[in-house]
Amino acid sequence: MTELINLPLSPSAPAPVVEATGVASYAWLMIVVPLVVSLGLLLAGRVTDRWGHWVAVAASWTSFGIGFAIFLQLLGADYENSRLNLHLFSWIPAGDFNVNFGLLLDPLSLTFVMLVTFVGSLIHVYAVAYMDHDKDRRRFFAYLNLFIAAMLTLVLGNSYAVLFMGWEGVGLASYLLIGFWNFVPDYASAAKKAFVMNRVGDMGLLLAMMTMFAAYGSVDFTEVAKAAPQAGAHAATLVGLFLLVAACGKSAQFPLQAWLGDAMAGPTPVSALIHAATMVTAGVYLVVRSGAIYLEAPIATTAVAIVGAFTLLFGAIIGTAKDDMKKVLAASTMSQIGYMMLGAGLGPIGWAFAIFHLFTHGFFKALMFLGAGSVMHAMDDEINMRHFGALQKVMPITAGTFLVGWLAILGVPPFAGFWSKDKLIEHAFTANHFGNYDAPWAGWVFGIVALVGAGITAFYMSRLFFMTFYGKQRWSEAEFHPHESSPLMTIPMIILAIGATFMGIVLAWNDMFTNWLSPVFGYGEHHEPVLPIIVIQIATLAVVIIGAAVAYKMYHLEEVPVAVPAGNSLVHAARNDLYQDQLNNALFVTPTNAVMRGVVATDKHVVDGTVHGLAKLSTKLGAAVSWTQTGYIRGYAGYILAGVVVALITTLAFQF
Structure with a gap:
């Protein structure tokens, strides 16, 4: 049976790409406005300290306004005019390799535009208050605007080359934002770690583009999609695996996930922007945007699903043992993106569900990161949940909005996560076909993994919620004076909470969201x-109730020790991120250091030794013949005479 994503009209292929008209012709302003403001704030310096942050806020909202106008244009367009290409200029004319700089405006890219600009703009407003006492607030907002511009370039680019430009831009901006307080050595190290691990993923994207040009003759999205079916499975598999490496780096998926927890060193608005709604979802976007390639590469598609399934469990297990509030949310982000990657490996229907969950997750996870920032703001930057408890009494708005985020990620109806994550779990149980080969084991494996992940998620997110806002007060009123945050912080949280409450049911109504994406994905x-x-729905509800109930008993009904308990070996492993850093050191850092020490030793003892040896030999030979240099002309005349005699004798000897 064939189930078509878009109902009731069901085209068998994605819509054609046509030239942009109307308000879509001004889409470039979405990128240029925040980019110009960012550069202006950086170049103007301290002159803009008093008002620069408000200019950055206005720039972000301007991008949202332009994006929303284009969204309305596409929403009112017929199927044939729902994918628009905006050519801006010829970028790289180099023989057979010709890249035009342009923007692809379609339901997929506009979904990301709405998420990035709306959630990003709310975070800008929140950050005005959060960074109020930082003397470099203007520079912080310049980096935020730079990130918005780069992320919009990434999702709007009409080719992998333009996407790569935005890809590197968000890498730079994230490095600057994570290490914003780089006077703290650990924070500077966290920024460098994120930067280096993302460069590993970037190499995957570069190799993918090189292979595309060799196999398809282009890196343009439209041309690649046309050429992929004719180029064969081998080329598609190679490109698909390279793209997966890139996605793992940017979206913190195994084995390139180790940077995400450390990246919590950045200010909390950074975590809400980068690690909830934007950059970490770029890998999912890359895979889904490359759907035409993965349709021809069942091996690469299976690899995407396996990586997602493994990472969703990996992140969930780490989240169960962390006491750092932000690191729990970071582990949760890793796990939830694992769900999206799992969906991205399950064909067109899975792509739609993955993007659906990505969109709802951006709201409720950004909400919880901002809630964590509100708690830190009220508790003198304390992040250890063992020092919290009963904060709902003094922070009712923060606790109430965080409650919404908690219910949404658990998948409790009618909150947003129920309509998106549960669809991914259900679809995982159908994963018994990958391209042209059957995998009867996959539906059971992926489905059970997704189900178990939901139970663990319910446990550790409930643990975070109860340890922070309920139970016995574990903070001293003499040391801490918690209070509700200012309206500039609470209003964005309230708006995100409204979205996390109602967005899921609205977008799921009559398949509205999947219908919206149908011009991009076609049918599955x-x-x-x-x-x-x-049965799947009952099982999902059951594991969520069990996970939340266990956390309620352990962290609400029972007293939470302030000191960290010893725990068993699994708990110790989870506290240490399942030894991901130790594994990376053993597999990559230590061998690389050993090789470099060998290279240095070879250079020192062999190369330099040879050069120095020749120099010493020359010196000794010079010293050996130096006695002949007397300075007397008669001596030199004698040497010449002796030489002539030797030459004559030698010549005569050869003649006879």
């Missing part, structure tokens, strides 16, 4: 799940 082949849907 539907397979029956290995279990009845009703």
Whole structure:
């Protein structure tokens, strides 16, 4: 049976790409406005300290306004005019390799535009108050605007080359934002770690583009999609695996996930922007945007699903043992993106569900990061949940909005996560076909992994919620004076909470969101799940209730020790991020250091030794013949005479 994503009209392929008209012709302003403001704030310096942050806020909202106008244009367009290309200029004319700098305006890119600009603008407003006492607030907002411009370039680019420009831009901006307080050595190290690990992923994207040009003759999205079916499975598999490496680096998926927890060193608005709604979702966007390639590469598609399934469990296990509030949310982000990557490996229907969850997750995870920042703001930057407890009494708005985020990520109806994450879990149980080969094991494996992940998520997110806002007060009123945050911080949280409450049911109504994406994804082949849907839904609800109930008993009904308990070996491993840093050191850092020491030793003892040896030999030979240099002419005349005699004798000897 074939289930078409878009109902009731069901085209069999993505819509054609046509030239942009109307308000879409001004889409470039979404990128240029925040970019110009960012550069202006950086170049103007201290002159703009008093008002520069408000200019940055206005720039972000301007990008949202332009994006929303284009969204309305696409929303009112027919199927044939729902994908627009905006050519700006010829960028790289180099023989057979010709890249035009342009923007692709379609439902997929506009979904990201709405997420990045709306959530990003709310975070800008929040950051005005959060960074109020920082003397470099103007520079912080310049970096935020730079990030917005780079992220919009990434999702709007009409080719992999333009995407790569934005890809590197968000890498630079994230480095600057994570290490914003670089006077703290650990924070500077965290920024460098994120930068280096993302460069590993970037190499994957570069290799993918090189392979594309060799196999498809282009790096333009439209041209690659046309050429992929004719180029064969081998080329598609190679490109797909390279793209997966790139996605793992940017979206913190195994084995390139180790940077995300340390990246919490940046100011909390950075975590809400980069690590919830924008940069970490770029890998999912890359895979889904490359759907035409993955349709021809079942091996690469399976690899995407396996990486996602493994990472969703990996991140969830880490989240169960962390006491740092932000690191729990970081582990949760890693896990939730694992769900999206799993969906991205399950074909067109999975792509739609992955983007659906990505969109809702951007709201409720940004909400919880901002809630964490509000708690830190009220508790003198304390981040250890063992020092919290009963904060809902003094921070009712923060606690109430965080409650919404908690219910949304648990998947409690009618909150947003129920409509997006649960769809991914259900679809995971149908994963018994990858391209042209059957995998009867996959539906069971991926489905059970997704189900177990939901139970663990319910446990550790409930643990965070109860340890922070309920239970016994574990902070001293003499040391801390917690209070509710200012309206500049609470209003963005309230708006995000409203979205996390109602967005899911609105977008799921009559398949509204999947219909919206249908011009990009076309249709997908539907397979029956290995279990009845009703059984999957009951099982999902059951594991969520069990996970939350266990956390309620351990961290609400029972007293939470302030001191960290010893724990078993699994708890110790989770506290240490399942030894991901130690593994990376053993596999990559230590061998690389050993090789470099060998290279240095070879250079010192072999190369330099040879040069120095020749110099010493020359010196000794010079010293050996120096006695002949007397300075007397008669002596030199005698040497000449002796030489002539030797030459004559030698010549005569050869003649006879």
